[in-house]
Amino acid sequence: MSLLQLQGLSKQFGDTKIIRDVNLEIQPGEKHAIIGPNGAGKSTLFHLISGRYHVSSGSILFKGTPIHNRSPFEITRLGLARSFQVTNIFPLLSVFENVRCALLWSMGYRYSFWQLLGKAQALNDRTEALLDEIGLHARRNLPAGELAYAEQRALELGIAIASGAEMILLDEPVAGMSHTEATNAVALIRKVTAGKTLIMVEHDMNIVFDMADRISVLVYGEIIASDIPSKIRGNPRVQEAYLGEVVPGGSDA
Amino acid sequence: MFKFAVWIIFAIVIVLLPQFFTSLLSVSILNQMAIAIVFALSYNMLLGQGGMLSFGHAVYFGLGGFMAVHALLGIEDGDYFFSVTLIPLVGGLFGLLAALFIGSFSTHKAGTVFAMISLGVGELIAASSLILVSFFGGEAGVSGDRTYGPTFFGYDFAQDIQVYYLAAAWMFIATLAMYLFTQTPAGRMANAVRDNPERAEFIGYSARRVRLISFVMSGFFAGIAGGLFAVNYEILTEQNLNAVTSGNVLLMAYIGGLGFFIGPIIGAVVLTLMNSVLSHYTTLWMLYLGIMFVLTVMFLPNGLTGFLMMHRTPWHLGKIRLLIKPYIVTSIPGAVFALSLVAMVEMAHSSEAEFVFLGASFNSSGIVSWGVLIAIALGSFIALRRSLPALREAWAQANAIDSGEQK
Ligand SMILES: Nc1ncnc2c1ncn2[C@@H]1O[C@H](COP(=O)(O)OP(=O)(O)OP(=O)(O)O)[C@@H](O)[C@H]1O
Ligand SMILES: [Mg+2]
Numbered sequence: 001m002s003l004l005q006l007q008g009l010s011k012q013f014g015d016t017k018i019i020r021d022v023n024l025e026i027q028p029g030e031k032h033a034i035i036g037p038n039g040a041g042k043s044t045l046f047h048l049i050s051g052r053y054h055v056s057s058g059s060i061l062f063k064g065t066p067i068h069n070r071s072p073f074e075i076t077r078l079g080l081a082r083s084f085q086v087t088n089i090f091p092l093l094s095v096f097e098n099v100r101c102a103l104l105w106s107m108g109y110r111y112s113f114w115q116l117l118g119k120a121q122a123l124n125d126r127t128e129a130l131l132d133e134i135g136l137h138a139r140r141n142l143p144a145g146e147l148a149y150a151e152q153r154a155l156e157l158g159i160a161i162a163s164g165a166e167m168i169l170l171d172e173p174v175a176g177m178s179h180t181e182a183t184n185a186v187a188l189i190r191k192v193t194a195g196k197t198l199i200m201v202e203h204d205m206n207i208v209f210d211m212a213d214r215i216s217v218l219v220y221g222e223i224i225a226s227d228i229p230s231k232i233r234g235n236p237r238v239q240e241a242y243l244g245e246v247v248p249g250g251s252d253a
Numbered sequence: 254m255f256k257f258a259v260w261i262i263f264a265i266v267i268v269l270l271p272q273f274f275t276s277l278l279s280v281s282i283l284n285q286m287a288i289a290i291v292f293a294l295s296y297n298m299l300l301g302q303g304g305m306l307s308f309g310h311a312v313y314f315g316l317g318g319f320m321a322v323h324a325l326l327g328i329e330d331g332d333y334f335f336s337v338t339l340i341p342l343v344g345g346l347f348g349l350l351a352a353l354f355i356g357s358f359s360t361h362k363a364g365t366v367f368a369m370i371s372l373g374v375g376e377l378i379a380a381s382s383l384i385l386v387s388f389f390g391g392e393a394g395v396s397g398d399r400t401y402g403p404t405f406f407g408y409d410f411a412q413d414i415q416v417y418y419l420a421a422a423w424m425f426i427a428t429l430a431m432y433l434f435t436q437t438p439a440g441r442m443a444n445a446v447r448d449n450p451e452r453a454e455f456i457g458y459s460a461r462r463v464r465l466i467s468f469v470m471s472g473f474f475a476g477i478a479g480g481l482f483a484v485n486y487e488i489l490t491e492q493n494l495n496a497v498t499s500g501n502v503l504l505m506a507y508i509g510g511l512g513f514f515i516g517p518i519i520g521a522v523v524l525t526l527m528n529s530v531l532s533h534y535t536t537l538w539m540l541y542l543g544i545m546f547v548l549t550v551m552f553l554p555n556g557l558t559g560f561l562m563m564h565r566t567p568w569h570l571g572k573i574r575l576l577i578k579p580y581i582v583t584s585i586p587g588a589v590f591a592l593s594l595v596a597m598v599e600m601a602h603s604s605e606a607e608f609v610f611l612g613a614s615f616n617s618s619g620i621v622s623w624g625v626l627i628a629i630a631l632g633s634f635i636a637l638r639r640s641l642p643a644l645r646e647a648w649a650q651a652n653a654i655d656s657g658e659q660k
Contacts, residue, residue, distance in 0.1 A: 072455050080457075084626060088449065088451065090445045090448040091449070101453075105458060111438065113435055113439035163457065
């Protein structure tokens with residue numbers, strides 16, 4: 001059974017249709033990339049899946065359960081985590097606290113006001129380990145809002161992957177990073193999503209064609225093609241609508 | 254452990270304070286401080302830690318206090334039999350219940366919506382307190398007597414100093430509990446929701462539930478403060494839950510510094526002192542308090558604590574002494590300027606022909622008196638302005654890592 005199913009999904013703001021009748025199935029363990037020109041509705045699609053927006057019509061099933069129009073926190077608790085295209089962190093909290101807060105729910109702390117975090121050894125160890133992984137250990141005590149841009153992106157990613165969710169949505173995780181930073185981030189994404197299901201919006205075609213098992217092309221709110229990378233590359237509609245400029249021959253991320 | 258030592262020192266200080274301040278007046282001020290500290294800390298659970306700006310926090314203080322007075326009356330009538338030492342808990346539980354009820358609809362959103370609801374609820378409760386005479390006692394309020402019930406190790410709380418130890422013990426426990434709350438998952442998530450409620454929902458937390466927990470906790474501790482007030486003053490009136498009291502606690506937390514746990518403690522101590530001392534000398538003390546608040550908002554957004562904390566860098570660099578002289582040079586004309594303004598305000602306000610200020614005698618309607626004061630104000634203002642560049646320079650130097658090369 002598919003892990004995620006989008007059925008006849010539509011979203012409109014006023015009279016403007018942003019997402020038009022999208023149908024998509026994601027299998028467990030799949031690495032799926034969504035590409036498309038600016039303003040195609042890729043982020044909007046993520047907002048619908050993750051509960052930030054209500055849907056106008058259609059349905060979204062995660063593990064067979066309808067999740068459309070549920071609150072983000074309910075969807076997150078089911079095991080669906082996400083990152084944001086526009087950095088969305090806790091600016092006054094330290095980098096350490098940002099990551100630790102992102103771990104809390106998944107480690108069963110819920111709304112506890114009787115447990116002291118200083119004594120939560122397993123939690124603190126995992127926070128430190130994750131800080132190491134995202135390369136922010138040296139910055140752990142700085143307020144997150146004072147990090148440099150690329151560091152904030154790394155933290156954004158760290159918060160999304162912290163809970164170890166089954167399905168992870170990443171919205172342009174490496175946009176704005178330097179080549180080296182992007183390479184590191186991609187390696188990290190690969191590592192932490194091993195065995196998990198990933199949907200990623202990304203403009204860098206090298207990364208997309210290298211990482212994705214399948215690619216969907218979204219243009220004006222419609223999925224015009226959804227297939228394995230080699231077929232997408234050869235698809236004339238995709239060529240015409242979007243890929244005209246960049247179709248990498250080989251793969252080096 | 255360093256943190257542990259801080260709490261021990263805190264406990265020793267509050268136990269020893271009455272040894273140094275023995276007069277009736279100082280004990281009564283100490284009692285007020287203990288109450289104000291609990292109240293201001295509970296307020297900061299909302300504003301500083303949870304990002305909820307409340308204009309009606311006196312509601313929980315007052316309701317807790319009224320319930321506590323009724324409990325005192327119940328003890329007096331023999332309806333209940335428990336020690337007066339537990340009265341603050343009665344206030345706390347009632348504050349908690351009230352916060353649970355009101356928070357269930359007011360914590361949907363932070364920001365303006367929350368602020369407006371808190372204002373509305375505050376007005377509503379204050380207005381109904383004058384109408385529901387059986388519980389609130391109308392204009393006269395409700396009074397009780399704290400000396401009934403079983404004594405507590407020989408204490409019957411007839412004297413203020415005994416009340417001080419009761420209030421100080423509760424203050425210590427409440428402060429510790431509120432501090433520990435900040436170290437729990439719910440306390441940390443309160444900060445996270447304050448910073449970014451949306452992202453909090455994407456890491457599994459309902460922003461609303463997180464706010465509600467802080468709100469209820471805050472109501473509980475405000476109620477404890479109200480209960481302490483009931484024990485200390487043995488009377489509650491409409492004043493204890495109206496907007497003035499709500500505004501006062503906001504001032505304390507803000508002037509002390511919202512961003513630090515000890516901020517509201519400092520604010521409560523300073524403002525309680527100012528209230529008692531200033532109100533002794535002048536009827537215009539509310540005016541000065543207001544001015545102080547405006548100046549804090551403008552120049553010290555992190556409050557008095559923030560101002561003190563600004564000196565951490567110079568302190569660690571061992572350069573704090575660079576600041577001593579410029580501080581003195583600036584603060585002398587600054588103080589003269591402020592005092593000359595105060596003198597003018599007081600003189601304009603004074604109804605008597607002869608006006609005495611700091612030992613100097615002025616003629617309230619005389620041109621000469623006004624002339625002298627204006628001259629002093631102008632002169633000190635100019636001196637103040639002139640001293641500022643040197644202060645800025647010294648500040649930059651005291652914060653520079655490499656004093657020798659970097660310039
Ligand atoms: N809340 C909103 N109200 C109205 N219009 C919106 C809203 N959110 C998005 N849109 C519009 O929907 C369209 C798609 O936006 P979206 O952010 O989903 O595009 P995208 O594919 O992620 O683009 P990019 O590659 O630039 O990130 C845009 O035209 C945008 O203006
Ligand atoms: Mg986008």
